[in-house]
Amino acid sequence: MKRILKFALAGAITLSAIAAHAEEVTLYTSNSEDSVQAALDAVKAQAPDLNVSIVKAGSGTLLKRIQAESANPAADVFWSSGFATLASFKKNFANYRSIQIDAIPMEMRGPDDLWTGTNVHVMVLMVNDRQLDGREKPRTWSDILDDKWKGVVSMSDPNSSSSAYAQLYGIWKMFGAQGVEKLAKIVATQGSTSSVYKGVAQGEYPVGITMEYAAHRYVAGGQREISLIYPSEGTFLSPEGLILVKSAPHSEAAKRLYDILLSKAAQSKIFAVSFRRPSRKDVDDVVSASGLPPFGDVNVFEVDQVEASGKRAKLLSLWNEAKK
Amino acid sequence: MAGRFFPWGLLSVLCLTFMLVFLVYPLGTVMLSSLRGPEGDLSLQGFVIFLTEGRYLEALLNSVLLGAVVTITATLVGAPLAFLTARYEIPLKSIVVLLPLTVLIVPEVIAAQAWLMVFGNNGVVTRFLLDLGLPAPRFYGWFGLILVMTLIYYVHIYLATLAALRGFDHQLEEAGQSLGTSPFMTRLKVLFPAIAPPILSGGLVVFTLVVGNFAVSITLGHGLPLLSVMTYRSFISEMGGNPVMQSTLATVSISLVALVLFLQKRVVERRNYQMTQGRPGNTRLIRGASAAVLATGVAFVTAMSLLPLLLVLIGSITKSRGPVMHWGEYSMRSLNRVWDFGGDVIINSLTFATQATFFGVLFGALASFLLIKKRSRVTGLLDYLLLLPLTISGTILGIALVQGFNTGLVVLTGTPAIMILAYMVRRLPFSVKNASNNLYGIPDSLEEASISLGVPPVKTALRVILPLMAPGLAAAAILMWVTTIAELSASVVVYSAGQETLPIQIFRLIDSDLMGQASAYGLTVISIILLPIFLAVRFLNLRLFTS
Numbered sequence: 024m025k026r027i028l029k030f031a032l033a034g035a036i037t038l039s040a041i042a043a044h045a046e047e048v049t050l051y052t053s054n055s056e057d058s059v060q061a062a063l064d065a066v067k068a069q070a071p072d073l074n075v076s077i078v079k080a081g082s083g084t085l086l087k088r089i090q091a092e093s094a095n096p097a098a099d100v101f102w103s104s105g106f107a108t109l110a111s112f113k114k115n116f117a118n119y120r121s122i123q124i125d126a127i128p129m130e131m132r133g134p135d136d137l138w139t140g141t142n143v144h145v146m147v148l149m150v151n152d153r154q155l156d157g158r159e160k161p162r163t164w165s166d167i168l169d170d171k172w173k174g175v176v177s178m179s180d181p182n183s184s185s186s187a188y189a190q191l192y193g194i195w196k197m198f199g200a201q202g203v204e205k206l207a208k209i210v211a212t213q214g215s216t217s218s219v220y221k222g223v224a225q226g227e228y229p230v231g232i233t234m235e236y237a238a239h240r241y242v243a244g245g246q247r248e249i250s251l252i253y254p255s256e257g258t259f260l261s262p263e264g265l266i267l268v269k270s271a272p273h274s275e276a277a278k279r280l281y282d283i284l285l286s287k288a289a290q291s292k293i294f295a296v297s298f299r300r301p302s303r304k305d306v307d308d309v310v311s312a313s314g315l316p317p318f319g320d321v322n323v324f325e326v327d328q329v330e331a332s333g334k335r336a337k338l339l340s341l342w343n344e345a346k347k
Numbered sequence: 348m349a350g351r352f353f354p355w356g357l358l359s360v361l362c363l364t365f366m367l368v369f370l371v372y373p374l375g376t377v378m379l380s381s382l383r384g385p386e387g388d389l390s391l392q393g394f395v396i397f398l399t400e401g402r403y404l405e406a407l408l409n410s411v412l413l414g415a416v417v418t419i420t421a422t423l424v425g426a427p428l429a430f431l432t433a434r435y436e437i438p439l440k441s442i443v444v445l446l447p448l449t450v451l452i453v454p455e456v457i458a459a460q461a462w463l464m465v466f467g468n469n470g471v472v473t474r475f476l477l478d479l480g481l482p483a484p485r486f487y488g489w490f491g492l493i494l495v496m497t498l499i500y501y502v503h504i505y506l507a508t509l510a511a512l513r514g515f516d517h518q519l520e521e522a523g524q525s526l527g528t529s530p531f532m533t534r535l536k537v538l539f540p541a542i543a544p545p546i547l548s549g550g551l552v553v554f555t556l557v558v559g560n561f562a563v564s565i566t567l568g569h570g571l572p573l574l575s576v577m578t579y580r581s582f583i584s585e586m587g588g589n590p591v592m593q594s595t596l597a598t599v600s601i602s603l604v605a606l607v608l609f610l611q612k613r614v615v616e617r618r619n620y621q622m623t624q625g626r627p628g629n630t631r632l633i634r635g636a637s638a639a640v641l642a643t644g645v646a647f648v649t650a651m652s653l654l655p656l657l658l659v660l661i662g663s664i665t666k667s668r669g670p671v672m673h674w675g676e677y678s679m680r681s682l683n684r685v686w687d688f689g690g691d692v693i694i695n696s697l698t699f700a701t702q703a704t705f706f707g708v709l710f711g712a713l714a715s716f717l718l719i720k721k722r723s724r725v726t727g728l729l730d731y732l733l734l735l736p737l738t739i740s741g742t743i744l745g746i747a748l749v750q751g752f753n754t755g756l757v758v759l760t761g762t763p764a765i766m767i768l769a770y771m772v773r774r775l776p777f778s779v780k781n782a783s784n785n786l787y788g789i790p791d792s793l794e795e796a797s798i799s800l801g802v803p804p805v806k807t808a809l810r811v812i813l814p815l816m817a818p819g820l821a822a823a824a825i826l827m828w829v830t831t832i833a834e835l836s837a838s839v840v841v842y843s844a845g846q847e848t849l850p851i852q853i854f855r856l857i858d859s860d861l862m863g864q865a866s867a868y869g870l871t872v873i874s875i876i877l878l879p880i881f882l883a884v885r886f887l888n889l890r891l892f893t894s
Contacts, residue, residue, distance in 0.1 A: 049844045056859035057669060063688065076845035079855055084584055097761070097844070153477060183584060211570065214580055218569060221860045224670065225467055227487050227569060244671025248477075296669065 045074035048276035053082035065289035099277035107331035108185035123285035138264035142299035149238035154229035193259030207345035257324030373751030381594035393595030406572035425504030454833035461655035507549030559740025561836035662866030670860040681867035703770035711778030745840025781823035
């Protein structure tokens with residue numbers, strides 16, 4: 024018995040010693056596990072000595088946590104959230120001009136280098152053809168603002184998800200306050216962004232308002248009944264950014280991680296598994312090889328990210344009021 | 348008097364202090380903060396929100412309903428199964444007696460995940476039905492929750508019923524029949540009233556486990572509000588902020604379980620029958636059509652219980668592209684991924700579980716010795732407090748520890764210590780119970796003899812009693828280690844970056860809908876759990892699942 028205990032203890036001590044040897048950095052991320060893995064693959068290739076600890080939760084949750092921890096930050100890097108949401112938390116970010124910045128187009132850069140765009144989300148309707156129950160496949164945003172879709176269109180909660188807020192803002196720009204109220208009445212809100220695309224893929228809901236990348240994973244994986252609709256009035260874009268936390272505990276390692284996440288190798292790798300359209304100018308060939316429509320073919324309804332940020336509180340209270 | 352206080356009285360007080368500091372104080376903190384307003388003032392705001400806003404009340408009702416339904420279904424599966432195995436010689440009996448083992452060692456998160464691979468998106472059965480053009484059952488929500496929880500929790504009823512049947516004096520039944528009552532009526536009027544209270548107690552255990560269940564609820568409960576999931580979500584969204592809603596929800600759960608335990612005391616304990624030494628009847632061999640029917644039933648339950656293990660094995664070597672599983676095509680990619688990237692997670696799991704087990708068994712050995720051999724008022728209170736971790740869910744224990752130790756004198760939040768504490772406190776009742784198994788059989792006279800021969804009390808305990816307790820302690824250590832490796836609900840609340848364990852990793856992968864990799868990690872957990880059990884049974888001849 025004693026010997027067993029001694030052995031176990033010795034084992035535990037050796038194991039923790041192995042784990043401790045590397046440069047530590049903490050990444051708060053809201054991205055799906057396979058995107059995170061692709062990012063970690065890139066880190067492993069470019070900086071094997073960097074040991075990245077991951078905290079995963081919704082983007083709103085993590086940004087609130089970074090804000091709450093501002094006196095004693097635990098996070099180094101946060102990846103990623105829509106620009107509009109990022110703008111509301113900018114007090115907690117450090118200015119950092121990445122060595123990769125020349126490859127990033129101007130519109131994908133944050134003010135004063137407070138953030139850098141990593142990718143652009145394209146909002147789509149994800150449809151499970153088998154679950155339509157005789158309803159006609161929606162083609163436009165106004166199609167789903169119809170009572171026949173009540174309770175069967177799934178969407179994430181804009182209070183905690185930045186992508187859902189981008190969808191909400193787009194609907195407001197397009198249809199005004201009435202549109203928001205209608206949307207709130209129609210959709211079944213989910214606790215997390217992943218519940219939306221999982222729910223559609225699993226046949227729980229016929230239609231979900233979600234992001235192109237998330238829906239396309241299922242199409243690319245070979246699930247035949249899943250299709251993506253780019254609403255004909257124009258879809259909304261939500262550029263997503265990466266930030267360095269102000270007074271990050273491991274700021275040097277954090278900058279290395281930041282640069283790696285923006286690198287061509289990482290962006291191509293992340294795109295290959297997760298289909299997030301990269302922010303870099305020099306990876307278009309990778310996108311066109313994937314089966315996603317080229318950006319030029321997608322009808323975009325322009326929205327102003329700065330205004331979206333300013334309207335956040337107002338639109339969320341409108342939404343919450345309508346949801347009651 | 349002083350001599351009697353030292354050393355055992357002092358050690359009892361230390362054990363009690365441990366429980367007060369790491370269990371009672373954190374729980375008190377949670378209950379108090381449910382009564383605080385935004386500025387720390389006394390306020391019922393949390394409860395007002397609970398009663399009027401959101402879907403909190405609906406979640407409470409759903410949880411109670413789910414608890415009640417699963418208690419009934421688990422009883423309908425567990426009690427007949429126990430009756431059959433206790434009274435009849437049936438085919439497959441040697442497998443049936445192993446069932447509790449398989450269900451107890453498969454982590455809940457893996458069971459839920461395995462069932463998703465059958466009935467969920469791209470699940471084997473789902474795809475099969477859809478390809479035939481038939482509607483597939485909607486597995487999320489009530490159907491999946493009830494099915495999976497029944498298959499996990501019927502074991503508690505099965506074990507309780509089996510124990511009751513073994514303790515029942517068979518001659519009472521024979522007496523009934525010799526007085527002219529039919530066998531069926533005798534069972535109804537004599538056997539049933541005697542074994543009903545223990546089954547009911549088992550049922551209440553199931554009820555509290557279902558209400559507190561986190562892993563299955565969050566995996567399968569999509570869109571159906573449940574108390575445990577809402578408590579976890581409030582915790583996540585209030586992180587760093589004002590913990591009103593998480594505290595309110597935790598307080599509601601604690602009150603609910605307290606109410607149930609109160610009812611149990613009032614209703615069940617009054618009806619307990621005292622049985623003089625039970626003489627169990629002989630098992631009967633059954634043949635013919637009824638045997639076939641019964642054997643089919645038993646085989647069905649057996650297969651359903653073993654299915655998760657098999658599915659996780661298949662899932663881990665099935666080819667997957669992103670979230671889509673390609674059944675029938677095989678690939679080692681997912682397992683390779685664990686091999687390349689799972690190292691840290693495996694090390695975390697092993698390190699935390701080993702340390703928690705070490706301290707847990709140390710505490711268990713000491714506490715069980717004090718409780719059985721050195722009774723006092725202090726140990727009476729200790730005995731009572733040791734029941735507490737059984738009644739509060741892992742999520743609530745985690746929230747309590749985080750709230751209790753994130754500011755003030757001792758800051759533990761974010762350190763490995765809080766992970767180890769959470770595991771340790773959660774499993775203490777089992778550790779104490781398993782450690783005490785051998786202790787009842789050790790006569791006090793042995794200890795007295797040693798002391799009267801001049802060996803000091805502590806040395807006597809270490810040199811005479813401890814070696815006799817050793818087999819019980821080894822069993823306690825292995826059980827604590829394997830259940831800790833599988834723990835999710837408390838650790839997912841208290842962990843911080845870099846402290847991910849295997850179940851947390853699986854939970855995340857399921858959340859991103861990456862079933863192939865989740866299975867590969869599941870297989871890793873199961874291998875880690877099975878190995879020590881196998882070694883213990885094979886080489887140490889330990890009887891792990893006797894109680």
